[in-house]
Amino acid sequence: MDSFDEDLFLKGLEQRKATLGAEYVERNLAAADDFTRPFQEAMTAWCWGFGWGDEVIDAKTRSMMNLAMLGALGKMHEWELHCRGARTNGVTKDEIRAIIHVIGIYCGVPQALECFRAARKVLDAEAQPETPAE
Numbered sequence: 001m002d003s004f005d006e007d008l009f010l011k012g013l014e015q016r017k018a019t020l021g022a023e024y025v026e027r028n029l030a031a032a033d034d035f036t037r038p039f040q041e042a043m044t045a046w047c048w049g050f051g052w053g054d055e056v057i058d059a060k061t062r063s064m065m066n067l068a069m070l071g072a073l074g075k076m077h078e079w080e081l082h083c084r085g086a087r088t089n090g091v092t093k094d095e096i097r098a099i100i101h102v103i104g105i106y107c108g109v110p111q112a113l114e115c116f117r118a119a120r121k122v123l124d125a126e127a128q129p130e131t132p133a134e
Contacts, residue, residue, distance in 0.1 A: 005049075009041060010088065012049025019052070019085040022114045043063035059089040065098055067091075080118040093123060 017025045032040045052062055070079040084094065095120050104112030111114035 005045065008049035008053070009045040011047075011053045012044040012047065013060075015052045016044055016048040018065070019048075020081065021088070024081075032126070060086075060091055063089040063091050064095065067096065067099045067115075068102060071100065071111060072107050074107075074111060076114055076118055079115060080122060081114075082124045083119055086120065087126065094103055096123075 013025070052059070057065075063082065066082045067086055070082055072074075086096065087089055087108065100112050100115045100119065103115055
């Protein structure tokens with residue numbers, strides 16, 4: 001990691017794991033190769049270390065902002081991922097619904113429907129009991 005401050009990367013790594021889950025983050029970093037590793041490192045330092053790293057806006061509010069922005073952009077893979085993270089950060093089912101309503105108002109009904117589909121996947125997965133390992 002030559003281009004970024006190591007402390008900012010480590011701060012970002014901690015926040016990224018706290019929001020998205022350590023297993024998910026470790027899997028992404030392990031899958032990075034020479035081609036994608038610099039981006040993974042930069043994104044972890046910049047987005048998660050710098051962007052999420054201050055304490056001006058709490059993690060729950062940041063998650064809600066992310067859902068609104070990603071929904072507006074139609075980035076549904078990232079929206080679903082951040083929906084899981086939002087739940088980790090304390091965003092309620094009712095708050096997710098309200099965010100989707102705003103997306104529908106400003107970005108259109110089809111986009112709101114996409115967000116509802118992605119949210120349903122996340123919420124349904126939460127409702128499934130974990131099966132014990134055999």
